[in-house]
């Protein structure tokens with residue numbers, strides 16, 4: 692059996708450390724969760740990304756509790772759904788998430804979408820700050836925030852977001868967002884890092900994969916790491932779960948990074964943040 696990958700940690704702006712790659716569980720059904728988490732843990736993943744919207748917080752929590760990995764070695768992220776935004780409703784919703792996960796506390800909790808038409812992300816943030824101060828969440832952040840949402844939040848926030856989890860892959864490279872995150876000391880997490888399969892067969896990536904003796908997906912995930920972003924690949928297949936984390940023993944050079952970034956087409960696989968209510 693292949694040895695588990697050794698995954699470096701990154702330090703968030705509040706001093707909490709987080710593995711440099713995480714495992715996304717969107718669309719992992721409850722009945723498959725134990726086996727999938729088992730494969731992920733064996734491969735070396737310690738960070739897991741879920742949300743109430745995925746309907747699998749309970750099965751993820753149970754699978755992690757039974758995984759044999761100590762709680763303090765795990766890093767579990769969940770989110771506040773759009774319909775739960777608001778001060779009181781966020782307190783209740785996060786309480787419910789912590790209960791479903793059953794792991795005592797959450798490592799990172801994000802506002803899932805800014806949902807600007809609701810006008811409630813600032814009061815939602817105030818509730819997350821309170822849960823953070825109470826020690827129920829080790830770090831708080833946002834997801835799918837555009838620059839104007841981030842600036843508005845930073846104007847009033849007592850606690851700065853540690854991450855902004857955005858769609859990021861070679862078809863959607865978001866250089867301005869990455870620059871802004873660096874300026875604000877907010878770490879970038881990348882959802883749909885593999886563009887949900889749309890990159891398979893890409894010739895530029897295929898040439899790089901062959902040159903380095905790795906898979907196309909590994910080239911893409913390595914590109915994320917070298918950009919300073921934390922990718923959250925999802926796979927239901929043991930072989931892909933294992934290989935997707937094998938990205939810490941090769942290096943892309945400056946020209947190779949540029950070739951990958953040049954694939955940008957500003958193409959989203961998911962909705963634009965302003966369109967999600």
Ligand SMILES: NC(=O)C1=CN([C@@H]2O[C@H](COP(=O)(O)OP(=O)(O)OC[C@H]3O[C@@H](n4cnc5c(N)ncnc54)[C@H](OP(=O)(O)O)[C@@H]3O)[C@@H](O)[C@H]2O)C=CC1
Pocket residue numbers: 714715716717718740741803834835856857881882883884885886887888891906908909923924925926927928931932934935961
């Ligand atoms: N904050 C947010 O708004 C969002 C957050 N997310 C998070 O990001 C995670 C990942 O995003 P997701 O949308 O799943 O997209 P991904 O880019 O991770 O793509 C997943 C798809 O790629 C396939 N795949 C995985 N590994 C490989 C490989 N090595 N070779 C070929 N195909 C592969 C998977 O198929 P198979 O399973 O068959 O291997 C699946 O179809 C989610 O699980 C979730 O945690 C996602 C969307 C929005």
Ligand SMILES: O=C(O)C(=O)[C@@H](O)[C@H](O)C(=O)CO
Pocket residue numbers: 717742744960961962
């Ligand atoms: O997975 C998530 O966290 C999402 O919000 C996405 O599913 C998003 O709603 C989407 O891309 C739907 O196609």
